[in-house]
Amino acid sequence: MTDNHAAPLAATLDALRAVLGDDAVRVGEQIGERAMTDWTRHDPTRPAALLLPRSTEEVSRALAICHAAHQPVVPQGGMTGLAGGAIARATDIALSLERLSGVEEIDAASATLTVRAGTTLQTAQEAAAEAGFELALDLGARGSCQIGGNLATNAGGNRVIQSGTARDQVLGLEVVLANGDVLSSLGKMVKNNTGYDLKHWFIGSEGTLGVITRAVLRLQPPRAARHTALVALGGYEAAVNLLRRLSARFGNDIGAFEIMWPDFYDFGVKLTGARSPFANAYPLYALIEHASFDAGDDGERFSAALTEALDAQAIRDAVIAQSVADVRALWAIRECTAEFPVRLDPVNFDVSLPIGEIGAFVDRCRAALDRRWPGNESYFFGHIGDSNLHVTVDGRSIPGVDHHAVYAFVYDMLGPLNGSVSAEHGIGLLKREFLPISRSPAELAAMAAIKHALDPHGILNPGKLF
Amino acid sequence: MTDNHAAPLAATLDALRAVLGDDAVRVGEQIGERAMTDWTRHDPTRPAALLLPRSTEEVSRALAICHAAHQPVVPQGGMTGLAGGAIARATDIALSLERLSGVEEIDAASATLTVRAGTTLQTAQEAAAEAGFELALDLGARGSCQIGGNLATNAGGNRVIQSGTARDQVLGLEVVLANGDVLSSLGKMVKNNTGYDLKHWFIGSEGTLGVITRAVLRLQPPRAARHTALVALGGYEAAVNLLRRLSARFGNDIGAFEIMWPDFYDFGVKLTGARSPFANAYPLYALIEHASFDAGDDGERFSAALTEALDAQAIRDAVIAQSVADVRALWAIRECTAEFPVRLDPVNFDVSLPIGEIGAFVDRCRAALDRRWPGNESYFFGHIGDSNLHVTVDGRSIPGVDHHAVYAFVYDMLGPLNGSVSAEHGIGLLKREFLPISRSPAELAAMAAIKHALDPHGILNPGKLF
Structure with missing residues (x-):
C-alpha cells in the first residue's frame, strides 16, 4: 500500500460522505464482523471503511472518487466465498452491494429475470419459482450468497452438469468500471453479436475488473419429475461409461452425477449414522439424479436404463429411491461434507x-x-x-x-x-500463489494487460488473483 | 494506412518468406479470388499478400514480424461471412488458416473434440458423428466455413435454441496475439475458475484481438428421434405462448421454432411451387422441431401437446410431418431464403x-x-x-x-x-457505422481500451468493428 498518488484516506472519506451520506460510509466499530472475512474465516480484518451504496449511480460516484484518490476498493457480496476473494486489508475500503437488492423484473416472454447485485440467490430463485420458472443456479450458500458475488466468481454449484455455471445463466450485465464509467449491457437477447461480449470479461473476474451492479438472468421451465439412484460401480472407467450411457439416453435430464470413492462413502455412511443400502462394498459409488420436464415421467425409463446397465454388467448394483425419505437418505451420504468443518x-x-x-x-x-x-x-x-x-x-x-x-x-x-x-x-487470496500451475506466463501477462487497461490505478480488489 | 512506424512492405514480405517459405507467402496473381471477398461479394480486393502458415508456431512467427513492422493483418477462414469481416484492403496482408486443418483428437470420456482452426465445420461434424457424438454447431455454410471463423464470429445457426451459439460449444481455445504470443488454453474442463476466462475475449471478437488457431469443442450425444410440425397461429402473442408451453413440456428438446409472417410464408410457398398444407390463411406460422435423445420416442407426446394446444385454442391448426418427404416439404418453405439472392x-x-x-x-x-x-x-x-x-x-x-x-x-x-x-x-465492415445504435459510448470506449491493450499497434483486422 505504498502508492505515491494516493490521497489521504480522510479526504477520500469526506468526499464519499458528501456523495453517499454519512449513513452509507461506515468506519471503525460501525463495521460489523460480516465485512471482515468470508466463509473460510481467514484472517478477519476490519477495512478502513465500509460503503453501502443504494444504486448503480452511487456505486459509480463512489468508484470515481476512489479512482481519483488511488484508493483500493474491495467489492463485497454475501461473504460466502471460499478463496478469500472478498477479504479487505486494513487500508482498503470495502464496498458492499447489500443495499442494491431486489428483483426488478421478470419477463415471461423472454424467460428472463432482471436482478440487482445485492439480491440473495435464494430471493432470486423464489421470485423465479413464483413466476412459474426455475433459476438453474443453485448452491449450498443460497440463503446468504448474492447474485453479484455468484457472477463475479462464476459460481458452480449443484446443477452444472445440467445447466452450466453462473456464466451460462447470464444474458445481460451492468458493471461499474474502476473509474466510475457504467457499462450497462442489460439486453435480454440470446443472440447479440455487436462487438466484444463485455459481460464475459467481468463474470469470473473476482471483482478485479469492475463492480457488477445488475444482471439479466435466463430462466428455465421447472423440472417436473425427479428420480434418484445410488449405483455401485466396478471402477472409474465404469463410471465414465455409465455417464456417457445415461447422457446418450437422457441428455441433460441427468441432473446430478456425483462420484464417491469408498473412503468418502464409508465416512459419509458412518457420519450420517445410516446404513449402506448395499450389502457389499464396491470400488466406487455414483449418486445420480434424473430430472425431467415431463410431469408424467414416472421414472420407468430411468430405472429401465439402470436395469439394462446391470444386465450388461456395466454396473454392479443399484438402488432407486422410492420415497422422499429415500431420496434424503441417499443425498445425506453425499452431503456429509456439511459436517467436515466440525468433524475434521x-x-x-x-x-x-x-x-x-x-x-x-x-x-x-x-x-x-x-x-x-x-x-x-x-x-x-x-x-x-x-x-x-x-x-x-x-x-x-x-x-x-x-x-x-x-x-x-x-x-x-x-x-x-x-x-x-x-x-x-476461484483464486482470490488463498490460491494466488498456485495460479501459475494452471496458467502459462503468456496467459498471466494477457490477464495483467487487461487488468491495467480497465483499472489503470489498480484500485479494484488488489492482491486478489494477481 | 498512414502509419509512421510502418516498415516497407517488401522488407516485411522478405522476413515472412524467411520464416514461412516462399510457397506460403503469395502476392499478386498468385492470390486467388477466394481471398478477395466473402459471401456478400462486397468490394473484391486483392490483399498485398496472402500468408498460408501451417502451424500455430508459424502463425506466431508471422504475427511477430507484422507486429514489429506495424503491418495490418486480416485473418481469413472459409470466407463465408455476411458482414465483410474478412475482406482485406489492398495494403493489408491476409492470413489464411486453411493449412492449419484437421481434427486432432476426440476424447470420448470428456466428450470433446480438439480441432485446428482451418478445419471446415462439416469435417468436424463428420468426425464427431463417426465417434458417436454430435457437434451442436450447424449452419448453412457448413461445407465451406471454418471452425476458426465460426468461433471468431460466434456463429449462430440452426440449433441455437437447443444448444446455444458457437461460444457455448467451446471449452478450450488457442489464440495467437498480435505480438506473436501464444495463449494456449486448451483445457477440456467444464469448470475452470483460474483467473479471467480468456477464451471468451476472443470468441466473437471478429479477429480484432487475436488469431484463433485451435479449439477444444464440446460434443453431445446425437438426438435419436426428430418430429416436425407446421403450426398456424392467431398472432405473435400466441406464438410466444406456444414457445413457453412447449419449452415447459420438452425443455431444449425443442430444436427449432421458426416463425414466418404471412408475407414470407406466402412467398416461400410460391417459390417452392408447393401448396400450403392449410386450406386457410393465418396471421402467423411456426415451423417446429422436436428432437429427442430417446430413439424410442415415436412423437406421440409431441403431437399430443399440439392437440392439447389446439383444444385449448392456443393454436389455430397444425400439420405434423408423417414422412421424410413431408419434413422436407415443410422445411423447403422456410429455406426458400436460399433463393433470395437469385430471385430478389x-x-x-x-x-x-x-x-x-x-x-x-x-x-x-x-x-x-x-x-x-x-x-x-x-x-x-x-x-x-x-x-x-x-x-x-x-x-x-x-x-x-x-x-x-x-x-x-x-x-x-x-x-x-x-x-x-x-x-x-457480426459487425465486420458493413455494420460498423451502425454499431453505436446497439452499444453505448462507455461500452465502445471499453472495447477500444481492450483492443489497445491486446493489439497496441492495431494490426489485427483494422477497420472492422472499430
Missing part, C-alpha cells in the same frame, strides 16, 4: 481435470499422499460430469503438518496434467 | 430484440416501411426462441432507393428498444 480439520481441494483422467489421478494422488504422510485420512469425491474433483485431507490425521504443505503437494501433481487448481471456488 | 435484390437484416417485443416491432416496422416506401415488398421471419428476427426488403420493389438508406431506416427503429443490429452475423 479439513484441507479442501476443488480441482478440475479432463474427465477421463480423474480416476488415475485419484489413485496416484492417494498413493502419493500415503507415501508422503502415512496414516493420512483423505476423502475423494466429485462432480465428474463437470470434470470437477474434490479432495479433503483431514489435518488431524497428519498432526504438525502445515496445510500449506498439503496444498503445494497436491497442486504440484496437477500441473503436468493441465489440471485446474480451482474448478469452481 | 435482397436488403437483409439480422437483428435481435427481447422475445416479447418482436411482434410489435414487426408491425411497426412494416407500417413504417409502407409509409416511407409504398409498394415495398418485405419479408419477415425469424428464430424467435433465440430473440432473432430476420427482415428482407426486396430492393427491386423500391427502385432507385439505395440499400444504405433502408439499413439506416430500419436500424434507427431498433435503438429505442435496446435492440441489436447484429444477432448472429
